[in-house]
Amino acid sequence: MNRLSDLTLLSLSGDLLLCLAVLTPESQFLAVLGQILAADGKVHIEDVPRSEWIALVKDAHVGYITWEDYERNEAQLDMNSQAYAPQRLSPPREGPALLQGLIICGRCGERMTVRYHQRGGQRIVPDYLCQSKSIAQGESPCQRIPGFDLDRVIGALLVERMTPEVLALTLAVQEELVSRAAEAQRLRHLQVERAQYEADLAQRRYLKVDPDNRLVASVLEAEWNTKLRELEEARAIEEQYTQSDQHRVSTQERAEIAEVPERFRQFWTDPKTSVRQRKRAVRFLIEDVTVHKTDQIVAHIRFKGGATQTITIALPPPFAQSRLTAPSTLAAMDRLLEEYTDAQVAEQLNRQGYRTFDGLLFESTHVYQLRRHHGLADRYARLRSQGMLTAEELAPSYGVAAQTIWRWYRQGRIVGARYNDRGSCLFLPKASQPLLTESH
Numbered sequence: 001m002n003r004l005s006d007l008t009l010l011s012l013s014g015d016l017l018l019c020l021a022v023l024t025p026e027s028q029f030l031a032v033l034g035q036i037l038a039a040d041g042k043v044h045i046e047d048v049p050r051s052e053w054i055a056l057v058k059d060a061h062v063g064y065i066t067w068e069d070y071e072r073n074e075a076q077l078d079m080n081s082q083a084y085a086p087q088r089l090s091p092p093r094e095g096p097a098l099l100q101g102l103i104i105c106g107r108c109g110e111r112m113t114v115r116y117h118q119r120g121g122q123r124i125v126p127d128y129l130c131q132s133k134s135i136a137q138g139e140s141p142c143q144r145i146p147g148f149d150l151d152r153v154i155g156a157l158l159v160e161r162m163t164p165e166v167l168a169l170t171l172a173v174q175e176e177l178v179s180r181a182a183e184a185q186r187l188r189h190l191q192v193e194r195a196q197y198e199a200d201l202a203q204r205r206y207l208k209v210d211p212d213n214r215l216v217a218s219v220l221e222a223e224w225n226t227k228l229r230e231l232e233e234a235r236a237i238e239e240q241y242t243q244s245d246q247h248r249v250s251t252q253e254r255a256e257i258a259e260v261p262e263r264f265r266q267f268w269t270d271p272k273t274s275v276r277q278r279k280r281a282v283r284f285l286i287e288d289v290t291v292h293k294t295d296q297i298v299a300h301i302r303f304k305g306g307a308t309q310t311i312t313i314a315l316p317p318p319f320a321q322s323r324l325t326a327p328s329t330l331a332a333m334d335r336l337l338e339e340y341t342d343a344q345v346a347e348q349l350n351r352q353g354y355r356t357f358d359g360l361l362f363e364s365t366h367v368y369q370l371r372r373h374h375g376l377a378d379r380y381a382r383l384r385s386q387g388m389l390t391a392e393e394l395a396p397s398y399g400v401a402a403q404t405i406w407r408w409y410r411q412g413r414i415v416g417a418r419y420n421d422r423g424s425c426l427f428l429p430k431a432s433q434p435l436l437t438e439s440h
């Protein structure tokens, strides 16, 4: 097997990858590492899915069914069970959310999706959102978790856990596997020797028989043929396994592997490392992360191999509760709310050079939180206090349906004003409507 071909399979950073690729094919090294990262020094034995196996010795025992049949059955069972528990692990995409596709809602158990928003007008930050219920039943989202700090802490955790001790343990596991492979190979060779012996024996018996005794001769000939066939099979099996034998770690590879923790740290902290590479690395090491938000974020991390770790992360301070927002900013916001919706106010504030208390650009949620916190009336309340009406309230004075009021508004025939960013409107009462002619 050409181990260098793994280089193209994985697009981790070159140096790290070299170390990983020399160890095991199919990037199982990282999976093993994930298993061990979470270990506490004790040996745990547990069932893991095939994808996480480190070795597979076929035909070590005589089976009731062939390996191919077994595989087919497993595939069928797997297909059937998918209907009940669909695996919806999303492939890494280009957004920066590290845990995309790996994060599970701790309240309802659904997989969470990612929403991105912009902070400071430049940095894209993720929120993890549980909205399966809100989509299916029109309820509000079950949980919304700010992702920036969570991602950062989990990245740091991976770097922290990848230590020389962990790698030494990984190597010990690898050595163990290689020695077991040698044992299996010895047994297969014994099988060949036994088959050879029996074939020789059958041959001698056949040659010794009196050729005139035809019945005995034909039986012994058939037996000899059978033994020759068995010998052939035993040799084929031995040949096949010798070719695909386990890889023993060389001294040079060992030296390279010793550098993995440092290289992983460099890989992780290097600004040139792409989002895609990071996400890919996380997927090798972490099975999933279950999050629950209370007055902090509690995250249960399940590493590959099933071991877990729980971490807590403080929530970012609620924006509105910061008393740092300058009074002049609040006054400007109050003035703008006379004329604009939250999103428009944010835009106007940014344009006029105002910034949030931590120097970032305003977003509509900032305006929303600040006006609620400081008791500033919103646009709706202000328009209502000026006597503006809903379409339903205005419609009877014209003797039409509310939909007609909306149609007239869209046609520019009556005057209304938007009070939120979803396009909801209030309208002037009939007596104050300047445009509409009665000839409708």
Ligand SMILES: [Zn+2]
Pocket: 105, 106, 107, 108, 109, 110, 130, 131, 142, 143
């Ligand atoms: Zn949920």
